[in-house]
Amino acid sequence: MHSTRAGPAEDTVPGLPAGPVVLAWLTQFLVGTDLFVVAPLLPHIAASFAVSAADTGLLVTAFSIAYVVASPFAGWVSDRWDRATVLVVALVLFSAANVGTALAPGFGVLLVARVVAGIAAAATGPTVYALVSTRARPRARAQVLAVVGSGLLTALWVGAPAGSLLGRYVGWQAAFVILAAGTFLLAFPHAFVWRARPVPAAASPSGASQRAGRPGRGVAVSAVAVTTLWAFSVYSLYTFLAVALHSDGRATAVTWLLVVYGIGAVVGGQVGGRFADRADAVRVTRSALALTAVLEAVVALVFPVTWALACALGLFALAAYAFFPAQQRHLVDTFPERATAMLSWNNSALFVGLSLAGAAGGQIVRALDYPALLYLGAAVAVPACLVARGRPARTGR
Incomplete structure (x- = not known):
């Protein structure tokens, strides 16, 4: 073939x-x-x-x-x-x-x-x-x-x-x-x-997906809900990073720290894609979400120290963006007849999470501080990991 x-x-x-x-x-x-x-x-x-x-x-x-x-x-x-x-x-x-x-x-x-x-x-x-x-x-x-x-x-x-x-x-x-x-x-x-x-x-889905038939609407909703939670966790950190660094008197570090973040994100996407093709895609999304939660808390802890922040940001971006290609693969495999629709809902879910992070994050940073927002973002990644964990059993029956 x-x-x-x-x-x-x-x-x-x-x-x-x-x-x-x-x-x-x-x-x-x-x-x-x-x-x-x-x-x-x-x-x-x-x-x-x-x-x-x-x-x-x-x-x-x-x-x-x-x-x-x-x-x-x-x-x-x-x-x-x-x-x-x-x-x-x-x-x-x-x-x-x-x-x-x-x-x-x-x-x-x-x-x-x-x-x-x-x-x-x-x-x-x-x-x-x-x-x-x-x-x-x-x-x-x-x-x-x-x-x-x-x-x-x-x-x-x-x-x-x-x-x-x-x-x-x-x-x-x-x-x-x-x-x-x-x-x-x-x-x-x-x-x-x-x-x-x-x-x-x-290019048809795996045998398990074929046996599953057409998953129900509840499975689809829970699948894309994971992306919303992931997006809130990731973009609560990214959206206010430059603002926090400016407020902390480290404006000169913004550009190169964002480059570190961007390179980590690109590498993370490639790593996540390779692992998702060699192992179960949901296992990769679950592992990426767990690492995202841990590393976001680490970023909050080391935020005052610029060199440590750079290391933590690179690792965070690598782990966080390993999620997305694995999630996309899972959606295409699980919903082959509705692939574009599910990827569209997935992108909408991403924008919803991003928008929520921007709206809520500004208030949290103003009332508390930037590290507090990061701890919240890390906490949000935990239920995302738990929701992702239940999907294979539901779709494989």
Whole structure:
């Protein structure tokens, strides 16, 4: 079965030829850059439209809400229509939304453009993940997901800072024009690559999943609820790290500590993907959640000491981001007929957890301190580990 799909490029990325994986990685990188670059550009946008910094924060909120609301519907559509077509339409819409962002004559139009961008991104990310996961060899599925997902993580510490520098020296509109051009150009190869590669029979779920039939709604809800708890735990630490360091008089350490965190996250994703392909995916998610809880508490303990904080942050990111490709593999294996829909719900769950971390975290840091927020994040990872532990038994019967 595999011999019909093999080729020289397949040695580059296990489970799938390098071309589609690179294309998927670039897509995630550009969409991720668009997501992360808005925050550092907010001061420039505020100056352009003569609005307050608080008002420009609505741009991030509008994008996030649009993403959370649209993602499940986009996944449902993608599972019922041709995924390649859905992806191409989403990329063209995403490109148009970024053109609208760059050319917006007023703040109201800009806000609408970000809503459209959020809707398009909701259809892009999960569809890309579903396409690569269902076409990868089953034994390398999580590895391929991890490689593609690293595009999003790379956007966090490479794409967003680059866009911020571009906005500072050329103008914030230039960043969105480049993103619009990039995503529009990517739509063309996506229109052909996936149509030429039908889903192989070997990409079907494991025998245990086949015997399980279609898991119920309760199993699906508990599966994605784990992602919400994980996201709260991880992003309560990340969101307020720079603020806490500034308040502590260590502003000069922010950049290189974030680089350490970003590198740890990329490595963690690769490690998690490899282990998920060699062992039970749920066992990997459970182990990652347990280590996340322990290491987040360690970060809280060593926070006053910068060198120890750097070591703890790198290890925390490695453990925390090992969870995500394993979780994605578990969802695709358990819900093969609803793969895109489940990955869409999973991404929505991530945004819900991220939003809750931002809303609750600010209040906790203000009332107590940053380490107290980290202890809470570590505590939240514990029930996530317990919920993840019960899923194999329920889905395997």
